Amino acid sequence: MTIATGEQRENLIEAGKRLAATLRAVAEAARPGVSSEELDDLAEHLIRGGGDIPAFLGYTPEGARRPYPATLCVSVNDEVVHGIPNESPKILKEGDIVGLDLGLTHNGIVVDAAVTVAAGRPDAQAEDLLRATERALSAGIAAARPGARVGGISSAIQGEIERAGFSVVKDLGGHGVGEFVHEEPFVPNFGRADEGPELVEGMVLALEPIASAGKGSVVLAPDGYTYRTKDGSRSAHFEHTILIEKGGARIITA
DSSP states (O other), rough: BOSSSSSHHHHHHHHHHHHHHHHHHHHHHHTTBBBBHHHHHHHHHHHHHHTTSSSSSSSOTOOOSOOOOOSSEETTTTTOOOOOOOSSBBBOOOTTEEEEEEEEEEETEEEEEEEEEEEOOOOOOHHHHHHHHHHHHHHHHHHHTOOOOHHHHHHHHHHHHHHHTTTEOOOOEEEOOOSSSSEEHHHHSSOOTTOBBBOTTEOOOOOOOOSSSSSSOOEEEESOOEEETTOOOOOEEOEEEEEEETTTETTTTO
């Protein structure tokens, strides 16, 4: 989406505030002994309580066999993204790392964000993985400015993850957002700074670095949504919706 009016911009900013508050509450609830279904129920309750619509529930991405059946994606340890929380609920255990991906629609504007948190106390590798992936998101945002290329974001994300000794999950990446959950352009988490479409003022993007402690290859589970690492290694995922402005990127879901 490219923001064309002041009303769209105001709705985008408000949507981001609402999503950030909801995701923060869900992340704080992700403790040992809590089920993924409880987190999903909380996310839906908070979104609907604010008068908004869960953007993922009932959404059918291109190539999917069925609509997504939940409000929240909960991906634990070797689950990379899109873990379904309510069909075979998982009970979080001490030391699990838990990816939480959430979208909402506010006055027709879609925003998308994700965090990965530890249930209880993480081990050293998990802590390093989470920090590196979050730094990669910050690096990608810093590279997002009018006149730059999508590849500038991609290159910045890749460099941060690989310098930390982890692998980029190359099959998955960021995307445009705003009118729909997934829009053009695709934003890979690897590449060269001079590649890809040019970034323009008003463009709305969801940047989402995804890193693995192993080799970064993924497989799709039989449920049609959950991606896992092929080698069973743990992964982390952070995401913000951003707006490209004259001076750089504004984080909408901060």
